Amino acid sequence: VRAAISDKEGLLCMITDPVDEALLARAPQLKIVSNFGVGFNNIDIDAATRKGVLVTNTPGVLTDATADLAMALVLAMGRRVVEADRHTRGGHFKFWAPFYFLGNEITGKTLGILGMGRIGAAVARRATGFDMTITYHNRTRLSAEAEREMGVRYLDLETLLHQSDYLSIHVPLTPETHHLIGARELALMKPTAFLINTARGPVVDELALLGALQAGRLAGAGLDVYENEPQLTDGLAALNNVILLPHVGSATVETRRRMAALAVENLLAGLEGRTPPNCLNCQQLKGA
Ligand code: NAP
Numbered sequence: 001v002r003a004a005i006s007d008k009e010g011l012l013c014m015i016t017d018p019v020d021e022a023l024l025a026r027a028p029q030l031k032i033v034s035n036f037g038v039g040f041n042n043i044d045i046d047a048a049t050r051k052g053v054l055v056t057n058t059p060g061v062l063t064d065a066t067a068d069l070a071m072a073l074v075l076a077m078g079r080r081v082v083e084a085d086r087h088t089r090g091g092h093f094k095f096w097a098p099f100y101f102l103g104n105e106i107t108g109k110t111l112g113i114l115g116m117g118r119i120g121a122a123v124a125r126r127a128t129g130f131d132m133t134i135t136y137h138n139r140t141r142l143s144a145e146a147e148r149e150m151g152v153r154y155l156d157l158e159t160l161l162h163q164s165d166y167l168s169i170h171v172p173l174t175p176e177t178h179h180l181i182g183a184r185e186l187a188l189m190k191p192t193a194f195l196i197n198t199a200r201g202p203v204v205d206e207l208a209l210l211g212a213l214q215a216g217r218l219a220g221a222g223l224d225v226y227e228n229e230p231q232l233t234d235g236l237a238a239l240n241n242v243i244l245l246p247h248v249g250s251a252t253v254e255t256r257r258r259m260a261a262l263a264v265e266n267l268l269a270g271l272e273g274r275t276p277p278n279c280l281n282c283q284q285l286k287g288a
Pocket residue numbers: 038039040059060062063066114115116117118119120137138139140141170171172173176177198199200224225247248249250251
């Protein structure tokens with residue numbers, strides 16, 4: 001990207017491409033950065049705004065796919081699906097027994113949603129079907145009407161952590177959410193609880209998570225994202241009570257088609273001087 005950008009007016013980039021001040025400085029003609037993803041922590045929006053460059057993302061079209069994956073991790077962690085598959089594949093299934101591979105019930109358990117935005121709400125809709133008690137934490141509480149309609153209860157972060165049987169993380173990665181879940185927060189969780197992260201790795205202090213899992217202070221973790229992606233913290237892969245996915249939250253054929261179409265739509269609008277449908281800094285640029 002660095003080598004090719006100097007004469008380009010538009011950039012359609014992946015969430016793995018850091019678009020920082022240094023890259024922007026090499027692109028004097030750039031009008032728009034269209035991110036292929038909803039999370040935009042790879043882009044320095046302030047630097048782009050200072051240079052008059054539009055920034056867009058692809059919200060909404062990947063909500064259901066990512067929520068499905070979060071729910072898949074809830075179910076798979078609770079019922080030890082991956083661990084049991086490894087066991088069976090390894091030729092260890094000899095006979096049925098009443099106490100064999102006991103898991104944790106999903107029905108009736110408390111799901112804590114950290115970040116009740118588009119994806120968090122879609123997870124809540126799915127969890128309703130499993131008769132879960134659904135609690136959430138945001139900086140901004142939803143309206144009483146929205147809470148009633150969705151069947152969700154607001155809690156402060158500490159109480160959310162304390163009460164959740166399954167904690168599912170859906171906040172964006174920002175300076176404020178970096179290590180939002182660290183050793184102190186993990187210690188507030190029940191030792192029988194599971195942590196599910198399909199948001200961004202650095203929201204969780206991965207070393208602290210490893211420590212909690214190794215010490216049995218947490219029942220398990222289902223992770224799609226990592227603090228230093230694609231690297232895993234040493235020791236994580238050796239644990240039986242973790243499921244480790246390679247950042248595939250939105251990876252379905254249908255969703256990737258929609259993301260591509262939206263990213264291109266945003267890009268073309270920016271190149272043609274129109275307001276892109278998913279502009280992240282148009283307000284600031286208009287105000288400037
Ligand atoms: P969204 O609609 O913007 O929702 C984010 C929610 O987080 C909002 O409800 C927001 O509410 C809350 N939040 C933000 N900062 C917070 C804080 N400091 N403390 C507590 N809550 C906070 O975003 P979305 O579309 O649901 O996507 C969420 C994230 O999922 C994306 O940013 C992306 O990183 C990740 N993602 C991952 C994959 C994957 O492949 N694994 C796929 C898609 C998305 P308040 O502003 O009121 O706090």
